[in-house]
Amino acid sequence: xxxxxxxxxxxxxxxxxxxxxxxxxxxxxxxxxxxxxxxxxxxxxxxxxxxxxxxxxxxxxxxxxxxxxxxxxxxxxxxxxxxxxxxxxxxxxxxxxxxxxxxxxxxxxxxxxxxxxxxxxxxxxxxxxxxxxxxxxxxxxxxxxxxxxxxxxxxxxxxxxxxxxxxxxxxxxxxxxxxxxxxxxxxxxxxxxxxxxxxxxxxxxxxxxxxxxxxxxxxxxxxxxxxxxxxxxxxxxxxx
Numbered sequence: 001x002x003x004x005x006x007x008x009x010x011x012x013x014x015x016x017x018x019x020x021x022x023x024x025x026x027x028x029x030x031x032x033x034x035x036x037x038x039x040x041x042x043x044x045x046x047x048x049x050x051x052x053x054x055x056x057x058x059x060x061x062x063x064x065x066x067x068x069x070x071x072x073x074x075x076x077x078x079x080x081x082x083x084x085x086x087x088x089x090x091x092x093x094x095x096x097x098x099x100x101x102x103x104x105x106x107x108x109x110x111x112x113x114x115x116x117x118x119x120x121x122x123x124x125x126x127x128x129x130x131x132x133x134x135x136x137x138x139x140x141x142x143x144x145x146x147x148x149x150x151x152x153x154x155x156x157x158x159x160x161x162x163x164x165x166x167x168x169x170x171x172x173x174x175x176x177x178x179x180x181x182x183x184x185x186x187x188x189x190x191x192x193x194x195x196x197x198x199x200x201x202x203x204x205x206x207x208x209x210x211x212x213x214x215x216x217x218x219x220x221x222x223x224x225x226x227x228x229x230x231x232x233x234x235x236x237x238x239x240x
Contacts, residue, residue, distance in 0.1 A: 010048075027047055118139075118157065125161065170197060
């Protein structure tokens with residue numbers, strides 16, 4: 001007969017762990033001596049070593065009880081299942097670590113890699129922080145609305161930023177116009193330049209329908225700071 005302390009020492013666990021296994025119903029309660037102390041047997045020691053070994057191998061305690069008396073085939077099948085669960089958890093943790101690594105790069109966690117590269121290009125071009133935030137949030141919503149179309153649009157826009165000097169100039173002027181007065185005479189000239197450019201450029205994405213029009217409208221209309229008095233007038237001038 002051995003005490004709980006000697007049993008724990010023998011199995012390489014703490015007394016607290018032994019008591020926890022009792023509470024979980026994994027280790028049978030021993031009899032007590034005339035003084036009321038628990039007295040453990042060799043079978044308790046064997047069972048405790050099994051419990052410790054299974055727990056250390058990653059077997060959830062909820063499964064340990066079923067496996068203590070399993071035959072070799074049942075044990076092998078259960079271990080294979082648990083191993084599969086562990087592989088899934090490891091893969092989930094790997095993806096989480098990748099996301100955490102991306103989080104260090106700011107918006108790269110929330111947008112496709114092509115969009116993140118586009119935002120870096122806009123920073124290099126000299127776009128304002130406000131404009132970059134609007135672009136980022138717009139691409140998040142548009143990717144939700146229509147992922148395949150968003151991939152076409154971002155490719156086309158990056159090509160324009162890289163290869164069309166007039167588009168780059170118009171982009172920066174539109175960005176700057178956000179803070180102009182609505183009666184600024186430069187707005188009319190900017191509207192004329194924009195119409196001229198658009199007349200000579202046909203977008204590859206124009207005929208493509210958006211898969212989720214509701215989110216597309218949300219992307220256009222609901223971003224905080226997505227318009228200003230000057231931009232509203234510029235839009236009217238371009239329509240006229």
